[in-house]
Amino acid sequence: MKRLLFLLPLFAFVVLAGYLALGLTKDPHVLPSVLIDQEVPPFDLPPIRGREAGFRRDDLPGQVSLVNIFGSWCVACRIEHPFLMRIKEEGRVPLHGIDWREESPEAGPAWLARFGDPYTLIGDDPRSVAAIAFGVTGAPETFVVDKRGFIRYKHIGPLTPEAWERTIGPMIEELRRQ
Numbered sequence: 001m002k003r004l005l006f007l008l009p010l011f012a013f014v015v016l017a018g019y020l021a022l023g024l025t026k027d028p029h030v031l032p033s034v035l036i037d038q039e040v041p042p043f044d045l046p047p048i049r050g051r052e053a054g055f056r057r058d059d060l061p062g063q064v065s066l067v068n069i070f071g072s073w074c075v076a077c078r079i080e081h082p083f084l085m086r087i088k089e090e091g092r093v094p095l096h097g098i099d100w101r102e103e104s105p106e107a108g109p110a111w112l113a114r115f116g117d118p119y120t121l122i123g124d125d126p127r128s129v130a131a132i133a134f135g136v137t138g139a140p141e142t143f144v145v146d147k148r149g150f151i152r153y154k155h156i157g158p159l160t161p162e163a164w165e166r167t168i169g170p171m172i173e174e175l176r177r178q
Helices: 002-024 075-090 107-115 129-134 161-177
Strands: 065-070 095-100 122-125 141-145 151-156
Touching: 065 075, 065 129, 075 095, 075 107, 075 161, 095 129, 107 122, 122 129, 141 161, 151 161
Parallel strands: 065 095, 095 122
Antiparallel strands: 065 141, 141 151
16 A cells, blocks of 8 residues: 555656646647637727728628737737738738727827738727627737628637648638538
């Protein structure tokens, strides 16, 4: 019996190490969202300065689209932006934006004027109303929305060509066929 007691710490270590090793095999960019396969939550955002139209949930049904949460203060959004411009130039999919928590109403429009504007529609979300409804944890985040207005995928972090080729592009094509 005493020998078994000596082995107990070793057994506990093996179980803990196995649990931690399993966690290392997970993709840190994949966070489950309770909104997957749910209708986009209600939101109705005013336009950013310089735009006529805002962005609201009712704009989404009818076509597969992307909703990108960004901000001029976001370093990762700057990294992502050239790829978003490429999506726009290639006409891959309508890309809508939610300009989140800007320090001033001029910051987002100035940032888009400087780096280019890839968005079809943009809503201004200074108080995180839409961001909270989407369950955003940080910027950038991008949601794939199907023709019915349901969220089908959430991408955390900058969109990259690799993420597009591996996951998002094929998903959009599949959703277009449905």
